[in-house]
Amino acid sequence: MSSETDESTSTDFIREKVRADNASNKFGGRVQTRFPPEPNGYLHIGHAKSICLNFGIASDFDGVCNLRFDDTNPETEDQDYVDGIIEDVAWLGFTPGEVLYASDYFEQLYQWAVSLIEKGLAYVDDQTAEQISENRGGFTTPGTNSPWRDRTVEENLDLFARMRSGEFPDGTHVLRAKIDMSHENMQMRDPVLYRIRHAHHVRTGDEWVIFPTYDFGHGQGDAIEGVTHSICTLEFETHRPLYDWCLENLELPFEKPEQTEFARLNLTHTITSKRKLRSLVEDGVVDGWDDARMPTLRGVRRRGYPPGAIRAFMDHIGVAKTNSTHDMELLESFIRTELNQTSLRRMAVLRPLKLVITNWPEGKVDMREGINNPEDESAGTRPVPFTGELWIEQDDFKLEPPPKYYRLTPGREVRLRAGYFITANDVVLDDDSNVVEVHCTYDPETAGGQAPDGRKVKATIHWVSAEHAIDATVNLYERLLLDSHPGADGSDPLSSLNPNSREVLTDAKLEPALADVARGQVVQFERLGYFAADLDDPSVFHRTVGLRDEWANIQKRRQS
Ligand code: ATP
Ligand code: MG
Numbered sequence: 001m002s003s004e005t006d007e008s009t010s011t012d013f014i015r016e017k018v019r020a021d022n023a024s025n026k027f028g029g030r031v032q033t034r035f036p037p038e039p040n041g042y043l044h045i046g047h048a049k050s051i052c053l054n055f056g057i058a059s060d061f062d063g064v065c066n067l068r069f070d071d072t073n074p075e076t077e078d079q080d081y082v083d084g085i086i087e088d089v090a091w092l093g094f095t096p097g098e099v100l101y102a103s104d105y106f107e108q109l110y111q112w113a114v115s116l117i118e119k120g121l122a123y124v125d126d127q128t129a130e131q132i133s134e135n136r137g138g139f140t141t142p143g144t145n146s147p148w149r150d151r152t153v154e155e156n157l158d159l160f161a162r163m164r165s166g167e168f169p170d171g172t173h174v175l176r177a178k179i180d181m182s183h184e185n186m187q188m189r190d191p192v193l194y195r196i197r198h199a200h201h202v203r204t205g206d207e208w209v210i211f212p213t214y215d216f217g218h219g220q221g222d223a224i225e226g227v228t229h230s231i232c233t234l235e236f237e238t239h240r241p242l243y244d245w246c247l248e249n250l251e252l253p254f255e256k257p258e259q260t261e262f263a264r265l266n267l268t269h270t271i272t273s274k275r276k277l278r279s280l281v282e283d284g285v286v287d288g289w290d291d292a293r294m295p296t297l298r299g300v301r302r303r304g305y306p307p308g309a310i311r312a313f314m315d316h317i318g319v320a321k322t323n324s325t326h327d328m329e330l331l332e333s334f335i336r337t338e339l340n341q342t343s344l345r346r347m348a349v350l351r352p353l354k355l356v357i358t359n360w361p362e363g364k365v366d367m368r369e370g371i372n373n374p375e376d377e378s379a380g381t382r383p384v385p386f387t388g389e390l391w392i393e394q395d396d397f398k399l400e401p402p403p404k405y406y407r408l409t410p411g412r413e414v415r416l417r418a419g420y421f422i423t424a425n426d427v428v429l430d431d432d433s434n435v436v437e438v439h440c441t442y443d444p445e446t447a448g449g450q451a452p453d454g455r456k457v458k459a460t461i462h463w464v465s466a467e468h469a470i471d472a473t474v475n476l477y478e479r480l481l482l483d484s485h486p487g488a489d490g491s492d493p494l495s496s497l498n499p500n501s502r503e504v505l506t507d508a509k510l511e512p513a514l515a516d517v518a519r520g521q522v523v524q525f526e527r528l529g530y531f532a533a534d535l536d537d538p539s540v541f542h543r544t545v546g547l548r549d550e551w552a553n554i555q556k557r558r559q560s
Contacts, residue, residue, distance in 0.1 A: 046266075049265040108224065117160060143182060146190070175210075223252050266326065312334050339522055345373055345523070391466055
């Protein structure tokens, strides 16, 4: 996989464009990008695509990528989000050239808006938001000019200055570009450039009560910073003429940046909208933005996704010009591939059943040797204590085995991983006839899992010495949303919430080597999957992914 994931060799239509621009010396060979989140929530897996693209291109072409906070909506933004986003970008493996804020440009943007008014290219409109929207017209019908469209420059300058000074309440006036109310592109029908918001802004406090819209702030921010390639998602394609209109009509002492759009990342069973994700948090469906079921970067970090595997996935799916949806199973296969290479193997029993070895020498502790990672010899081995009382999985024993059940059942011999062959002889039942203990004998000749007489067993099961076991809580996860394409049919994307997305097992038993696990470390519980130690409480584990490659199965089904 190494050559496939080597970022310097990857290409796509945006990188081709950058190459062509460099060849024609359009930006003097300079390449500058930016990742421009609005700090109104935490980043999700969709943002990771934009981050990988923007930072990846800058690094491929010896350029720079800045992190720019598009902080122009005071009501919804918060310092915690700013801090969290900085942390998440670093976690994903990228270092911004600089951390910048659109709000630092408010004065410059105001001056530019004044210059548009002076040129007769902007006016103050007193219509309500509803009137403006009604009068915009439709795709087949032209809009209607505002009754305030032909105000004099002097009147507009006066009103705009009074908007700034806080004289008017919210919603009473806006500044609009004076373009064309019958333009075929709806974005060009006198778009709003400024609105009044008497709200406290995280960074500018109460200094400003008028705020630029995305369309007036974004391109100008790009220009101020010296961005060459302003990369955004397809929904902004129709905004591009406006992006260019603003830049062309301002006296910019800078090169004009250029906007290029790409398809946003969609994943099956996954919501990538901060607003919807916030409602999951606010409705208490999940524990928080960093719940291990959330597709936020904080969520997948808690879940145990390695950032390198996320980058490799983004590189693999590439950049497209049309929207599509990728299978979550494909992302999971990248996670599994990396974890298979890097994670230590350990034994853990999630639903314990007591196994008593009746011929085990009283009090004896036999230190067995467990291989730490068969994919990495240098990871070595660890001692695993074996005693006469072990925990095994309830699932690994059946009093009355169904057909093709090869694991433990009365009279049958199986292998205990890295241990011995054992044969089940007897059980202890509780009052409800549930098996609470299995009694067996072991064959001392089978240490290490081979019988000297060459006899075979059909199953190998894992175990943990009861005396040495560490207690833990293990969270198992299923899809948070049952619908593979949430909201695609026009329904509420949150309508297919899975009521069983998390199963909490509070009685898990871990082998003693897991006492040393670091917060956030992912280990393979043998036969069960990959599990991440919680970031706050290392006695809690989250199942990152199972062992089976569901993606391979999907591919097979599609081919047949
Ligand atoms: P949301 O709807 O979740 O709030 P957004 O696009 O409004 O998303 P921003 O904070 O404005 O969020 O996004 C920052 C950057 O990330 C933008 O350039 C945006 O285009 C990009 N981005 C957001 N979602 C995706 C996605 N699913 N795939 C690729 N890029 C994305
Ligand atoms: Mg946005």
